[in-house]
Amino acid sequence: MPIAVAFVISLYKWQLFKPDGAFVAFNNYFYAFTEGPFWNAMWNSFRYAVVAVPLGMFVALLVALLVNQKLAGITIFRTLFYVPAISSGVAIAMIWIYIYLPGTGLINTLTLRVFGKEGALAKVIGAFGIAPYESIDFLAKPEWAMWALVFMSVWTGLGPRMVLFLAGLIGINPSLYEAASLDGAGKLRCFWNVTLPMLVPTTFFVMVTSTIGAMQVFTPVYMMTKGGPEDTTDVVGYHIYTEAWVNFNTGLASSKSFILLAVVVAISFFQFRMMKRQMEGYSAE
Numbered sequence: 001m002p003i004a005v006a007f008v009i010s011l012y013k014w015q016l017f018k019p020d021g022a023f024v025a026f027n028n029y030f031y032a033f034t035e036g037p038f039w040n041a042m043w044n045s046f047r048y049a050v051v052a053v054p055l056g057m058f059v060a061l062l063v064a065l066l067v068n069q070k071l072a073g074i075t076i077f078r079t080l081f082y083v084p085a086i087s088s089g090v091a092i093a094m095i096w097i098y099i100y101l102p103g104t105g106l107i108n109t110l111t112l113r114v115f116g117k118e119g120a121l122a123k124v125i126g127a128f129g130i131a132p133y134e135s136i137d138f139l140a141k142p143e144w145a146m147w148a149l150v151f152m153s154v155w156t157g158l159g160p161r162m163v164l165f166l167a168g169l170i171g172i173n174p175s176l177y178e179a180a181s182l183d184g185a186g187k188l189r190c191f192w193n194v195t196l197p198m199l200v201p202t203t204f205f206v207m208v209t210s211t212i213g214a215m216q217v218f219t220p221v222y223m224m225t226k227g228g229p230e231d232t233t234d235v236v237g238y239h240i241y242t243e244a245w246v247n248f249n250t251g252l253a254s255s256k257s258f259i260l261l262a263v264v265v266a267i268s269f270f271q272f273r274m275m276k277r278q279m280e281g282y283s284a285e
Contacts, residue, residue, distance in 0.1 A: 060161030
C-alpha cells in the first residue's frame with residue numbers, strides 16, 4: 001500500500017505542505033531524467049557501489065577465513081567484528097568524523113607522527129625526494145571525501161558479510177578438501193578449486209544485498225558530508241531526501257525514488273544473469 005501511494009504522489013506536482021497539487025502524469029519522471037543534479041547523484045551512488053561492494057566483500061571474506069579456525073577464544077573475535085553491525089549508524093558516523101578530523105583526527109595524528117615533518121620516517125622519505133605528509137581534511141576534499149565514505153562502509157559492513165561468508169565456509173563438506181589433498185592440491189589450490197566454487201551462492205547473495213545497500217546509502221552522507229564537497233558525495237539517497245524534506249517537492253522526490261528502484265532492479269537482474277552463467281560454468285566443469 002505505501003508503495004502504491006508513493007507512485008500516485010509521483011504523478012502529481014505535490015508539495016509537502018500543499019498536497020492538493022495538479023496532476024502532471026509522468027512529467028515528474030521526464031523532468032528527473034533531464035535534471036543534471038539527479039544524474040550526478042546517481043553517478044556518485046554507482047561509483048560508490050562499484051568500489052565499496054567488491055572491497056567490502058574481499059575484506060569480509062579474508063576476515064571470515066581468519067576467524068574460521070578452531071582456536072580458543074575465536075568466538076570473541078567473531079563477536080568483536082560484528083559489533084559495528086548492531087551499533088547506531090549515527091553514532092558510528094560521529095566516531096568516523098573524529099577519525100577523519102584534520103590535525104587531531106586518528107588517521108592524521110598517526111600519519112603525521114610517522115611521515116610528517118617531525119615524524120619518525122621524515123628523513124627516510126626525504127631521502128627519496130618525497131615531501132613530508134601534511135594534515136588532510138578528508139571530508140572537505142573532493143578527491144578524498146568519497147574514499148572516506150568507502151573505507152568507513154568497509155568497516156561498518158564487515159560484520160554481516162563476515163557472518164555470511166563464515167556460514168558458507170562452515171557449510172563446505174570437509175571431504176572435498178580431503179579429496180583435493182589426496183590429489184596433491186595445496187592450500188592455495190584448495191582455496192581456488194574448492195572454497196571459491198562452493199562459496200558462489202553465498203558470494204552472490206552478499207554481492208546483491210551489498211549492492212542494494214550501497215545504492216541506498218544515506219546516513220553516513222547525511223552525518224558526515226551533506227553531499228559535499230562540491231556535490232562529490234551527493235548520492236541518490238541523500239538527493240531524494242533533500243528533494244522531499246528540504247525543497248518539499250514530494251511528487252518529484254517520489255518519481256526519483258521509483259527511478260532508483262528501477263535501476264536497482266536492473267542491476268540485480270544483471271547480477272542474477274551473471275550468477276546463472278557462473279553456476280552453469282561450474283556445472284559444465
